[in-house]
Amino acid sequence: MIDTVREEQALRQMTERLVENYTETHSAEQIHSTIDVAIRKFEGHRVRQFVPILVERAVRSELAKPAEADVRAAAVAVEKAAGPTEANSTFTLPNFGELWSANKRFAPLAIVAAVVVVALAVVFAVRQPDSPPPAAAPVPAAPLTVVRGVVGSEKVAFFQDPKVIDVLARNGVRVEVEPAGSRQIATSIDLAKYDFAFPSSEQAAERIQRLRNVTAKYTPFSSPMAVATFTSIADLLAGAGVVRQGPGTAIDLRRYLDLVRNDTRWDELPGNTAYPLRKNILISTTDPRTSNSAAMYLAAASYVANGNTIVQGQTAEQAVLPALARLFVGQGYTENTTEGPFNNYLATGMGPTPMVWIYESQYVEATVRGQVKPDMTLLYPSPTVLSRHTLVPFGATGDQLGRLLSTDPELQRLAAEHGFRTNDAAQFAKVAAERNVPVAADLIDVVATPTYDTLEHLLDGVTKSYN
Structure with missing residues (x-):
């Protein structure tokens, strides 16, 4: 099997170099297209180590051609623009190549003379009152x-x-x-x-x-995970010792997991007049089988359930799975993307979704759009995880x-x-x-997520608990 990693890296570096070298005379699209054509010429070649060098030579040769053609086209355009003089005589531009090759010793003088001739031709053309220069045709935009x-x-x-x-x-x-x-x-x-x-x-x-x-x-870019909720819910949980209020108001995941482990209902919280419903306290999430935000929820919760330690190894995985499964199976139907539950939060209020697990970016964006109502607020899980x-x-x-x-x-x-x-x-x-978005200026209480394989094992375990 041919190892193409080095070749891909070399081609990527070559592409960046060519774009930088030719960006003043060619669009990035033209350069990339020329590179693609050159690369295809070497498809199927078994000896690959010289392909990037050969491709670069071919591309540079091809990109050099339009510059020469543009010089000739410019000369023709100036000759046409000069047009007939007032005496109805025609004016022909000199051949710059012949001036140079005829006698290189006099080439500089010849070129100066040619420049003067071109200038005079333009002056003659401008002096003709009855022959205004034709309007320049609009240049079509390069296709995207x-x-x-x-x-x-x-x-x-x-x-x-x-x-x-x-x-x-x-x-x-x-x-x-x-x-x-x-x-x-x-x-x-x-x-x-x-x-x-x-x-x-x-x-x-x-x-x-x-x-x-x-x-x-x-x-x-990145975004920390957060909980979208309501001021009255945050106050209620603060009274239960679950929420710490202040700048970057935080929800203590350890205390929250205790509530979930004990199947605590909202109407069992002391002094609850804001949301006295007979249903379990649960943060609404997406489906952990399809969505990253739910996987990030599981990652943060697994850290807390494992004694504030990143889960590693089969023994630790099995130990935390019962606590993690409770976070999901009691929710009922969950959606595949965070757009669904967050839109429900914005539209329907605290009735069905008193707390929603989201990306911080969603709350900030909704605030910028004017969709966040005065009684809505943002909590940061303690600890939280960063979604990159x-x-x-x-x-x-x-x-x-x-x-x-x-x-x-x-x-x-x-x-x-x-x-x-x-x-x-x-x-x-x-x-x-x-x-005026109440976001945390500094993210301090952020933990690393488990490895990809460990996270997959945990997600598979939670998936089995649905059955």
Whole structure:
């Protein structure tokens, strides 16, 4: 089997080098297209170590051609623009190549003379009152490169934002996305028809990389997990010692797990007049079998259930599974993506969903849109986990998008407006301050998630408990 990892890395570096060298004379789309054509010429060759070098030579040779053609076309255009003089005589531009090759000793003088001649020709043309120069035909815009991807639902609004679309278009890209649960993306969706996958966690991205034998990945932004609830519910849980109020109000997961383990109902909390319902206290989540946000919930809870230690090994997995299963099986029907339960929270109030497990970015984005009502509030699990939105490219176009999202200042700013934390913490802080969103300025109580394999074992165990 041929190992193509080094070749892919070399081709990726070569592509970046060529785009940088030729960006003033060619669009990124033209450069990538020329590279793709050159690469295809070497398909099937068994000796691969020289392919990147040969491809680069071929591309540079091809990209050099239009420059020569443009010089000749410019000369013809100037000659036509000069047109007939007032004496109805014609004016012919000199052949610059002949001037140079006839006698190289006098080449500089010849070129200076030629420049003077061209200038005079333009002056003559301008002086003709009856022969205005024809209006320049509009230059058609270069076609955009369509990049198709499957993304976590919480990122759909970002890609549909007209401002995001405009920035991408200025970079020659049009992105088309389809939403899906991050675990669905990693386990059951046919990725062959996409240029990239953009799940909401490193774990899902890791599985995708394994399946597609891809080494490249980009993490342009992240979001901590949080709980969307209501002020009266937060006050009620604070009275029960479960919520610690203040800046970055926190819900103590250890105390919350105790309530769940004891099957505590809302109407059993002392002094409860805000939500005295005879149903168990449970945070509403998505389906752990398909959704990343539910997997992140399980990761944080497993850490607490395991004595504030990351779960590792079969013994620890089996020990925490009973507590983890209770968090999910009592909820009844759950949806595949976080968009569903969060939209229910925004639309229907605390009746069916007094607490919802979400991405912080969803709450910030909804606040920016004016969808968050005055009695709604945000809690941070203590501890919480960080969801790192990771893009896995499947080719040159997906790779180009990953680079743009990670490095373009305007796209990073727009990501902050959609509630994501980017590499520039000041951007997110500015959005939160301008919109008066009660977010935690500093994320301190954040724990690492289990390994991909351990998390899969835990999710499989919870899945079996449904039956």
